[in-house]
Amino acid sequence: MNRDSNVYTFLFATLMVLIVASSLAFTASSLKERQISNVRKEKMQNILATIGIETEREEAEALYNKYITEELTLKEDGSIDPEINAFDIKLNNELRKSYSDQRFPIYVASVEEEKYYVIPLRGKGLWDAIWGYIALEEDKNTIKGAVFDHKGETAGLGAEITQQWFQNRFLGEKVFDSQGSLVGINVSKTNNDPKDLDKDDHEVDAISGATITGDGVTDMIKERLTHYLPYLKQEKSIVALYN
Amino acid sequence: MKNKKRLKTETTSIFFVSKEKEPLLSKKNRKLLTDPMDDNNPITVQVLGICSALAITVQLKPALVMSISVMAVMAASNVIISLLRNLIPNRIRIIVQLVVVASMVILVDQILRAFAYDVSKELSIFIGLIITNCIVMGRLEAFALGNGVWKSFLDGIGNAAGYGFILILVAFFRELFGSGKLFGYQVIPDSFYEMGYVNNGLMLLSPMALITVGLIIWIQRYRNRVLIEKN
Numbered sequence: 001m002n003r004d005s006n007v008y009t010f011l012f013a014t015l016m017v018l019i020v021a022s023s024l025a026f027t028a029s030s031l032k033e034r035q036i037s038n039v040r041k042e043k044m045q046n047i048l049a050t051i052g053i054e055t056e057r058e059e060a061e062a063l064y065n066k067y068i069t070e071e072l073t074l075k076e077d078g079s080i081d082p083e084i085n086a087f088d089i090k091l092n093n094e095l096r097k098s099y100s101d102q103r104f105p106i107y108v109a110s111v112e113e114e115k116y117y118v119i120p121l122r123g124k125g126l127w128d129a130i131w132g133y134i135a136l137e138e139d140k141n142t143i144k145g146a147v148f149d150h151k152g153e154t155a156g157l158g159a160e161i162t163q164q165w166f167q168n169r170f171l172g173e174k175v176f177d178s179q180g181s182l183v184g185i186n187v188s189k190t191n192n193d194p195k196d197l198d199k200d201d202h203e204v205d206a207i208s209g210a211t212i213t214g215d216g217v218t219d220m221i222k223e224r225l226t227h228y229l230p231y232l233k234q235e236k237s238i239v240a241l242y243n
Numbered sequence: 244m245k246n247k248k249r250l251k252t253e254t255t256s257i258f259f260v261s262k263e264k265e266p267l268l269s270k271k272n273r274k275l276l277t278d279p280m281d282d283n284n285p286i287t288v289q290v291l292g293i294c295s296a297l298a299i300t301v302q303l304k305p306a307l308v309m310s311i312s313v314m315a316v317m318a319a320s321n322v323i324i325s326l327l328r329n330l331i332p333n334r335i336r337i338i339v340q341l342v343v344v345a346s347m348v349i350l351v352d353q354i355l356r357a358f359a360y361d362v363s364k365e366l367s368i369f370i371g372l373i374i375t376n377c378i379v380m381g382r383l384e385a386f387a388l389g390n391g392v393w394k395s396f397l398d399g400i401g402n403a404a405g406y407g408f409i410l411i412l413v414a415f416f417r418e419l420f421g422s423g424k425l426f427g428y429q430v431i432p433d434s435f436y437e438m439g440y441v442n443n444g445l446m447l448l449s450p451m452a453l454i455t456v457g458l459i460i461w462i463q464r465y466r467n468r469v470l471i472e473k474n
Binding site (some may be wrong): 003004008009012013016017020023024027028031034035038039042057152155156 | 301330331332333334335338339342343346349350353354356357358360368421444447448
């Protein structure tokens, strides 16, 4: 057959597309389970990291089941929606819904008699999405741990939010002020406390050259926590703890 | 200059069409592997694939994985195109090459995601960008379309190795001077830092990759005078 004829060209193209498409579809679907389980385990690993449990990815699932006692799905008024599995909620999708339809997951952990609340975060960095988890202690105010990740922040600058030294700055900071209103944590460029010794100033030291990513972290913490206010204030009043 | 190089590879490829059976690693075949390491290096001589050489050379590990991935993609797509070289309709050959490269890249990406999740996260979009790596398409068009399977395979491996060699070299210097580490392990002792040594933050930024590549080109041309263009 003439290699330059139109019929041959079309036949070749059709056949090629069919073969390529089916072989790619086959590999994608046969690897899918493994890939999804990687993502799941990474999520568990991140949640565990906020409550101070560092683990390998392979062991994450067992430890997760051991320490995380409850996965709750919260409605806007702070009541629990039993129909939706909290672990499967994708914050990215929730934030696009109308406010009353949004559901937010919260994970309750218990480590050696201590109770922690782990809240997932999602916000905007400079280039793309940033996300993370933040764990509050039993007073629902003091930060036990924070983990951040990002999609495309600048390596060496904004991408440093994934580093331990940055995340450690959040330890012990408080998200509510003494009046009991939410202030969150300000990633501040004018922080006069570079070693983060003052844990009542609601500020951590920012990363030079990563102003917008830092602001993104600030906004993300405040915005996400706002959604949890009804729940956090429900059982125990934070003001009561201070008085 | 780029054109001159392509002409050169084309003449060599015609030269390679010989009838008698030759050993698998004959002198000519070995040259396919060694040539791209020095005389015809894709990065330092042909100045192709610079984009990824800047982007993923901050640390050694991603640079190494990237090199291996590019090698897998290049060898596989060179072999496939070479197998099909008498079947591919001339008018859509670029499209066919793209489809082959793209599907190889997707395969690599999927496999990394399933078996080396951390690395695939680190490389993120750059795996996908192998598709646009000029070296891959360049070798398909200039070599695999006109040569046998085994030679094309060697050519793919050789060029990817030449690319990977520079990538790893650049990453070595960037990680060493930028963060004082190699493969993530601290190699510059703490006592240096106590004496006032500071990591060079500039090394973490892309422009320093370009400068490092420039220095490598300088050293290479100093050593290998054949590469110097005559005006």
